[in-house]
Amino acid sequence: MKIGLYFGTFNPIHAGHLIIANHMVEHTDLDQVWMVVTPHNPLKKKSSLLDDYHRLHMVHLATENYPKLKASDIEFKLPQPNYTTHTLTYLEEKYANYEFALIMGEDNLNSLHKWKNYEVILKNYSLYVYPRLETKDVVADGVVNGTDKFDYKNNPKIKMIDAPVVEISSTFIRENIKSNKNVQPLLSPKVWEYIDHNLFYKK
Template sequence: MKVGLYFGTFNPIHTGHLIIANHMAEFTDLDQVWLVVTPHNPLKKKSTLLEDHHRLEMVFLATETYDSLKPTDIEFRLPQPNYTVHTLAHLQEKFPSYEFSLIMGEDNLNSLHKWKNYDVILENHDIYVYPRINNENANEELINNHKIHKIDAPVIEISSTFIRNSIRDGKEVRPLLPQKVWEYIDHNLFYKK
């Protein structure tokens, strides 16, 4: 089974995440896409994150009707901070018959060389890259690597930061969120202040 790993804090998960994940599951050779809810990205401030279980619940609510999309909390049980190379090694050990690939935006590909043991990741895993609008600084060496697969996916420019700020400012954001995710956020009064 070929599994694409789509990492994110999903704070909150929004329709843009679902569009990309579903596109990867339906229009590439991936059998499933696992949405890996990260407890703490070493490059992000932890203080802005909702508690792990709330973000996992929102991913579950967003994906429960999709056969090929699966939420996972695999990184919750790994040492902090999480590094993708460690998560991949753990998953490969746990699911030896699965082939794991990464899913990332072009912007993340540009900083891949800064990741811990990125060369080990590239050696052992394919990377499926979806387009971003502002990507002038493309790393040509990485883009031409045979492990990198550029996917002609929809360009989505919705961000969780924008959604959080909009909720805080009292703006209507329901079209940007799966219905059950919006209800969960609204019920719990998340991102209001």
């Protein structure tokens, strides 16, 4: 079985995440996509990041009607800070019969050379890359990176996927909730109900 790993804080998970994940599993050779919830780094200021298990629960709620999409708390069990290379090593040991690949936006691909052990990742794993309208400052593997370009386009491990361009951000959703604007079209109904019931992102 071939598993695509889609990492994110999912704070909160929204329609854009589901569109990308579902496209990957329906239009590539991936059998499943695991939505890997990135835990809060205890050394960093929490800001508006919800508790790990609230974010995981929302991913469960959002994916319950998508049998090929799975919520994963695998990084909750690993030492902080989280590095993708360590997570991949752990998964290879735990699921020896599975093949893993990474799913990322083109913005993250452009800063892959700043990741820990990126050469090892690129040698051993396929990368399924979806397009972004523009490359902004992004968080890549725990470090805030600029827009440095590094040409991987001709690497056989890089698979550029013609997925829909979705420019919905969790930041936009949080800011709009705080401003009492209606964001329901951007969220799964049960995710919206969970956020509204718990008054998340109101402050």
